[in-house]
Amino acid sequence: MMQSIFLNNLQNVKSQMGETQEKLATGKNINRPSDDPLGTARLLRLNNEIENIRTYNNSVDEGMAFVSTTTSSLEGIQAEASRLITYMTSARDATKDPKDFAAKVQTSIDNLLAYANTKYGGKYIFGGTDHSEKPYGMDSTNTYVEEKTTHLDGEQKIRISSSSTLQINIPGRDVFGTVGNPPGTDIFNSLIDLKNRLAAGETPTDADFKTLNDFNDNVLSELTVAGNLYNRLSDAKSLLESQRQDVETLMGKVQEVDVARAIVDLKDLQTTMDRTLQISSYVLPKSLLDYL
Amino acid sequence: MALTRLFEISSKSLATYQRALSISSNNIANAANPNYSRQRAQLTTTEPDHSTNVELGTGVDITDVQRVRNTILDSQIRKYNGYKEDADYRTSVMGNIESLYSEPTDAGLSNLMKKFFNSWNELANDPSSISYRNQVVNAARQMTDKISSIYSGMDVVRSDLKADTSEAVKSINRILTNLADVNQQIYNASTTGKTVNTLMDSRDQLLKELSKYANLNVHINDDNTATVSMGGVNVIDRANAYELSVNTVNSGGRNKLQVLVHGDTSLRLNSGKLNAMLDIYNNKIEDYKSAIDTIANSIMDNVNSVHTTMQTIETPPQTNVKFFTSYSAGKLEINTDILSDPKKIAVSSDGSDGNSDGAIQIANLADENLIDGESFSGKYSDLLTDIANEKSTNTKQGETFDLVLQQLDSQQSQESGVNVDEEMVNVLKYQRSYDASAKLIKIADDILRTLIEMV
Numbered sequence: 062m063m064q065s066i067f068l069n070n071l072q073n074v075k076s077q078m079g080e081t082q083e084k085l086a087t088g089k090n091i092n093r094p095s096d097d098p099l100g101t102a103r104l105l106r107l108n109n110e111i112e113n114i115r116t117y118n119n120s121v122d123e124g125m126a127f128v129s130t131t132t133s134s135l136e137g138i139q140a141e142a143s144r145l146i147t148y149m150t151s152a153r154d155a156t157k158d159p160k161d162f163a164a165k166v167q168t169s170i171d172n173l174l175a176y177a178n179t180k181y182g183g184k185y186i187f188g189g190t191d192h193s194e195k196p197y198g199m200d201s202t203n204t205y206v207e208e209k210t211t212h213l214d215g216e217q218k219i220r221i222s223s224s225s226t227l228q229i230n231i232p233g234r235d236v237f238g239t240v241g242n243p244p245g246t247d248i249f250n251s252l253i254d255l256k257n258r259l260a261a262g263e264t265p266t267d268a269d270f271k272t273l274n275d276f277n278d279n280v281l282s283e284l285t286v287a288g289n290l291y292n293r294l295s296d297a298k299s300l301l302e303s304q305r306q307d308v309e310t311l312m313g314k315v316q317e318v319d320v321a322r323a324i325v326d327l328k329d330l331q332t333t334m335d336r337t338l339q340i341s342s343y344v345l346p347k348s349l350l351d352y353l
Numbered sequence: 354m355a356l357t358r359l360f361e362i363s364s365k366s367l368a369t370y371q372r373a374l375s376i377s378s379n380n381i382a383n384a385a386n387p388n389y390s391r392q393r394a395q396l397t398t399t400e401p402d403h404s405t406n407v408e409l410g411t412g413v414d415i416t417d418v419q420r421v422r423n424t425i426l427d428s429q430i431r432k433y434n435g436y437k438e439d440a441d442y443r444t445s446v447m448g449n450i451e452s453l454y455s456e457p458t459d460a461g462l463s464n465l466m467k468k469f470f471n472s473w474n475e476l477a478n479d480p481s482s483i484s485y486r487n488q489v490v491n492a493a494r495q496m497t498d499k500i501s502s503i504y505s506g507m508d509v510v511r512s513d514l515k516a517d518t519s520e521a522v523k524s525i526n527r528i529l530t531n532l533a534d535v536n537q538q539i540y541n542a543s544t545t546g547k548t549v550n551t552l553m554d555s556r557d558q559l560l561k562e563l564s565k566y567a568n569l570n571v572h573i574n575d576d577n578t579a580t581v582s583m584g585g586v587n588v589i590d591r592a593n594a595y596e597l598s599v600n601t602v603n604s605g606g607r608n609k610l611q612v613l614v615h616g617d618t619s620l621r622l623n624s625g626k627l628n629a630m631l632d633i634y635n636n637k638i639e640d641y642k643s644a645i646d647t648i649a650n651s652i653m654d655n656v657n658s659v660h661t662t663m664q665t666i667e668t669p670p671q672t673n674v675k676f677f678t679s680y681s682a683g684k685l686e687i688n689t690d691i692l693s694d695p696k697k698i699a700v701s702s703d704g705s706d707g708n709s710d711g712a713i714q715i716a717n718l719a720d721e722n723l724i725d726g727e728s729f730s731g732k733y734s735d736l737l738t739d740i741a742n743e744k745s746t747n748t749k750q751g752e753t754f755d756l757v758l759q760q761l762d763s764q765q766s767q768e769s770g771v772n773v774d775e776e777m778v779n780v781l782k783y784q785r786s787y788d789a790s791a792k793l794i795k796i797a798d799d800i801l802r803t804l805i806e807m808v
Contacts, residue, residue: 065766091457093741094451094456094737094741094744095451095741095742098741101456101738101741105461105463105730105737106734108467109463109467112464112467112468115471116471116475117474119475120474123478124478182482183479183481184481188707189707190705190706190707190708191706192481192706211705212703212704212705212707212708215703215705215707215708217707218477218710219477219478220713220716220717223717223720226713348773349778350773
């Protein structure tokens with residue numbers, strides 16, 4: 062009878078030691094769902110949260126890079142517009158020949174077209190949602206600019222949280238105006254028209270200046286829009302970061318082993334095991350036969 | 354005459370104490386035998402001589418060899434044996450099932466489902482990108498592979514259970530045959546009036562072995578044979594053992610196992626290994642599989658219902674394309690066209706390749722409550738909690754029953770087990786009595802000689 066009690070106690074102590082050792086070796090409280098069913102459910106939820114935060118973070122980063130590219134392009138466009146206004150002011154000067162400025166206007170048109178067709182990671186930033194080809198280009202007769210793709214006012218949306226999506230693109234029409242066919246009232250075709258008149262020797266009119274100034278103001282206001290977008294994204298990023306830290310703290314509480322506690326428990330069990338073995342080794346072998 | 358009486362008494366003593374010593378030596382020899390119940394010699398005074406006015410004793414005899422056994426403890430032990438084996442078996446099978454899910458690691462289905470839905474979120478960042486599309490396909494593959502491996506893993510466990518059940522029934526039949534045999538021997542011996550202590554030990558050992566498999570009802574008859582019913586059905590009737598067999602029956606659309614006696618009556622089990630085997634085979638695993646079916650079907654239907662309304666980025670864009678083509682028995686099939694051409698993933702609501710409305714909608718599905726008011730991950734978490742609870746409950750119960758059994762065993766070994774110290778004391782007692790009786794014979798012999806030499 063004593064033998065079986067001793068064996069059972071020894072078995073108990075050893076199996077408890079095994080559990081504590083596993084926790085120390087893996088550093089985790091929960092190594093399989095049955096270790097703690099409720100804790101596992103919580104852990105799965107928290108793991109899902111972390112994975113969500115990681116994905117949203119990716120989207121936000123993508124968005125921020127996209128908006129930065131947009132901002133640089135807009136700044137370039139705005140510089141181009143300022144330059145044009147300066148040139149046209151001096152073109153009005155009676156001492157200058159308008160024909161000299163025609164080439165400058167052409168350069169501006171080319172630059173503006175290049176900005177309008179900026180690409181970021183396979184997407185045309187002013188092209189709306191159609192990325193099959195450049196959104197702006199010369200028509201077949203090479204006399205005016207036309208829109209090459211449809212869906213120029215399409216919205217490029219990203220998802221930055223479980224309940225919010227954000228449009229990150231600025232449609233080309235907001236910046237350059239609607240390019241119609243036949244040629245519309247957009248900046249490209251207005252500039253082509255201006256260039257043609259300059260080449261014919263005419264000086265820029267007040268209407269031309271109004272067009273250029275309106276364009277400049279428009280680009281400045283789109284820059285503000287882009288800036289706001291960027292701020293919105295960067296706020297989202299900070300929020301995600303603080304959420305991540307919160308979730309990781311919660312996960313730590315559920316999953317991380319209290320190493321100090323575990324080691325003390327282990328030492329305790331070892332002492333108990335030693336004591337059990339010692340006492341049994343003294344008591345078990347003795348019987349009446351030793352004394353007969 | 355008085356002297357002959359002295360001889361008679363002493364010689365009977367010698368014989369008696371010799372037999373008593375042999376009983377003690379039998380006890381000592383079987384000290385380590387766990388199935389042995391110690392035997393006690395019943396020493397009674399023989400019928401005294403009433404021929405004179407004074408009653409004169411006639412010595413001692415062994416009238417009975419008693420087997421020290423507490424039958425109530427036996428039946429308690431059988432009961433708890435059944436409970437413990439049930440809980441232990443369930444713990445071990447649930448451990449196998451639980452490990453199929455690989456939770457809570459990254460390889461688990463919870464993470465893979467989340468990654469699948471989030472891959473659509475990433476696709477929304479650049480819907481025309483082939484590499485993001487490939488990422489969606491990869492994530493879908495990993496998720497469907499895991500579902501398939503969990504499902505087929507559970508089928509493997511199930512077929513192992515079937516094999517285990519067959520083996521268990523074979524073992525039970527063997528035990529029943531042996532038991533019927535022992536019953537027969539006990540019956541034969543009891544008709545001739547012999548004591549059957551060793552046979553009864555065998556009988557009890559077989560009964561204890563049998564109790565591991567199912568709930569028993571044991572009745573020990575007056576002639577010491579056992580009548581046993583298992584799961585409410587009579588299986589041993591004196592020397593008759595009824596054979597058990599395993600039968601498959603289709604009930605409620607599921608293949609279920611039954612254990613039948615005599616090919617017709619099925620057992621009503623509530624403890625023991627057989628109970629655990631049948632319950633997990635017939636009920637638990639099928640429930641788990643059906644929970645996975647619900648989740649997979651819902652994922653397929655909901656993803657498809659968005660996907661078919663969206664357009665691909667082929668030229669010209671196609672619509673009405675399914676993402677998952679079918680689901681059956683753990684296999685969630687991804688549209689093979691999509692596998693060979695990721696451009697066929699349809700997320701555009703207006704045909705332009707930069708439109709990501711479909712991707713955002715599909716990513717959103719993970720957060721919506723689409724199955725009985727729960728999300729996919731919520732439903733899956735319910736399933737996992739069920740499995741985890743089943744295992745941890747049975748582990749704890751197994752430990753509790755084990756403790757009870759230890760106490761019962763300890764009580765039984767106190768009562769029926771051989772205490773070497775006690776036997777040694779008995780041996781000394783019998784040896785001294787033997788010495789004294791032998792001395793008496795010598796003295797009687799001396800007295801007789803004196804008497805004869807007088808003449």
